[in-house]
Amino acid sequence: MENPTPSAHKTSTADVAIIGGGAAGLAAAIAAREHSQDARIYLLDGAKSLGAKILVSGGGRCNVTHDRVTPKDFFGNRHIIRNVLAACSLEQTIAWLTSLGVGLKREDTGKMFPTTDKARTVLNALLARARDSGVTVCPDHRVNEVTRSESGFQVRHRYGLLHAARLILATGGQSLPKTGSDGFGYRLARFLGHHVTPTVPALVPLLLHHSMFHTTLSGLSQEVVLTTQVDGREADRRTGSLLWTHFGISGPVVMDASRFWTLATNQGLRVDLYGNFVPGRSSEALKEWFIRQTVEHPKRSLVRTLSLLVPERFAESLCRHSSCDPQHIMAQVARTDRDRLLNALTRFRFPIEGDRGWNFAEVTAGGVPLEEIDYRTMESKLLPGLYLVGELLDCDGRIGGFNFQWAWTTGGLAGRSAAKSLLARNRPQEAHD
Numbered sequence: 126m127e128n129p130t131p132s133a134h135k136t137s138t139a140d141v142a143i144i145g146g147g148a149a150g151l152a153a154a155i156a157a158r159e160h161s162q163d164a165r166i167y168l169l170d171g172a173k174s175l176g177a178k179i180l181v182s183g184g185g186r187c188n189v190t191h192d193r194v195t196p197k198d199f200f201g202n203r204h205i206i207r208n209v210l211a212a213c214s215l216e217q218t219i220a221w222l223t224s225l226g227v228g229l230k231r232e233d234t235g236k237m238f239p240t241t242d243k244a245r246t247v248l249n250a251l252l253a254r255a256r257d258s259g260v261t262v263c264p265d266h267r268v269n270e271v272t273r274s275e276s277g278f279q280v281r282h283r284y285g286l287l288h289a290a291r292l293i294l295a296t297g298g299q300s301l302p303k304t305g306s307d308g309f310g311y312r313l314a315r316f317l318g319h320h321v322t323p324t325v326p327a328l329v330p331l332l333l334h335h336s337m338f339h340t341t342l343s344g345l346s347q348e349v350v351l352t353t354q355v356d357g358r359e360a361d362r363r364t365g366s367l368l369w370t371h372f373g374i375s376g377p378v379v380m381d382a383s384r385f386w387t388l389a390t391n392q393g394l395r396v397d398l399y400g401n402f403v404p405g406r407s408s409e410a411l412k413e414w415f416i417r418q419t420v421e422h423p424k425r426s427l428v429r430t431l432s433l434l435v436p437e438r439f440a441e442s443l444c445r446h447s448s449c450d451p452q453h454i455m456a457q458v459a460r461t462d463r464d465r466l467l468n469a470l471t472r473f474r475f476p477i478e479g480d481r482g483w484n485f486a487e488v489t490a491g492g493v494p495l496e497e498i499d500y501r502t503m504e505s506k507l508l509p510g511l512y513l514v515g516e517l518l519d520c521d522g523r524i525g526g527f528n529f530q531w532a533w534t535t536g537g538l539a540g541r542s543a544a545k546s547l548l549a550r551n552r553p554q555e556a557h558d
């Protein structure tokens with residue numbers, strides 16, 4: 126079935142069909158084969174070449190997992206996430222990737238990468254294992270429709286029809302749609318009776334109002350405590366690196382917080398994002414520090430003083446933004462100016478205009494509710510024989526390798542369970558033979 130001509134209209138039969146050949150689909154195919162040597166396993170993907178998202182991930186290095194994985198690293202139903210994660214320990218993930226020929230290294234942040242620093246190593250290893258073990262890999266096989274049939278499922282794709290006893294839906298989310306993950310998988314899930322919670326971009330940079338000073342700081346990063354308030358109540362607080370860009374703000378702390386902004390905005394709620402640029406210092410402590418600086422160095426400029434705490438370029442921009450002259454000497458700074466400036470330093474309200482959209486989002490928040498899945502197998506609770514995995518589900522991880530860990534774990538679980546269920550189905554037959 127590999128690379129047929131568009132005119133060929135075929136009907137084929139599979140024991141396990143997997144729609145979507147990204148991280149989760151490939152993991153599912155490999156696991157299905159490991160647990161059933163003779164099953165006919167088909168992996169269908171709409172893209173001409175598989176794994177585009179793996180290749181662009183981690184800046185082309187593919188951050189495959191993290192040295193510590195806990196439910197807190199994910200958003201969604203944490204009780205179910207905990208149970209899913211329990212199916213595959215970090216050690217098992219590392220051993221599995223190593224068995225494919227992907228040696229791993231750990232960086233100081235805890236992120237784990239292939240030792241080659243090349244995402245291509247990961248993709249090639251997955252594809253080689255799938256193909257070498259006899260999985261029928263079908264690129265350029267966009268699936269348009271899936272229906273239930275007496276013997277399982279009918280999968281209508283670009284070149285014809287595939288009958289399958291078991292079906293694994295691994296179509297990803299909506300992030301980076303040019304890779305093939307354009308959200309159509311949600312429609313397939315709905316065809317099959319599943320719900321889909323509203324989906325929004327997550328791990329996405331945020332846009333600032335044009336009156337802000339971000340363009341002058343483009344490329345600068347600094348530590349910040351970022352607090353997201355939804356309708357006046359704190360929804361999230363995290364500390365990390367913020368990157369100023371020509372369009373607004375990015376960097377790990379912004380990317381991780383962005384889901385709270387996009388989800389709440391999508392619900393029509395009021396969202397405010399505040400930054401404290403001097404993490405670890407309260408506004409009271411900062412005021413005392415400022416007064417001491419004024420006494421000890423009265424002739425030092427405001428910007429030089431502030432640059433003891435924050436990058437100088439930022440200090441200058443913040444002074445101007447707060448209508449204070451950065452070159453004023455400390456002794457000249459009026460009390461009202463000082464208070465305004467200190468407030469801006471510790472509780473800066475970012476004027477967010479929007480998010481950067483699906484083309485720049487790394488993952489999708491929202492999707493098929495985890496409550497509709499049996500976490501022991503990833504099988505649908507609504508439709509036996511159907512399995513749902515990866516980003517398609519309503520679970521998103523923070524930056525650091527967690528989204529791939531989710532893809533490996535859910536894909537592996539579904540592949541194994543689907544194959545085992547076939548064996549269970551065949552057993553009475555075998556006994557009869």
Ligand SMILES: Cc1cc2nc3c(=O)[nH]c(=O)nc-3n(C[C@H](O)[C@H](O)[C@H](O)COP(=O)(O)OP(=O)(O)OC[C@H]3O[C@@H](n4cnc5c(N)ncnc54)[C@H](O)[C@@H]3O)c2cc1C
Pocket residue numbers: 144145146147148149150169170171172175176177178179181182183184187188189190266267268269295296297298300301304305306307309310486487488514515516517525526527528529530532
């Ligand atoms: C720029 C970027 C960087 C990232 N970096 C990291 C990182 O370093 N670490 C990390 O953990 N996560 C990272 N992520 C997130 C991670 O890539 C995804 O969470 C993960 O790839 C999801 O895997 P998946 O298999 O569920 O979906 P996908 O990888 O999206 O795969 C889904 C597949 O389904 C196919 N498909 C969709 N619809 C159909 C259809 N109708 N018919 C046939 N095929 C279809 C698509 O073509 C696609 O190949 C990054 C994401 C992006 C966008």
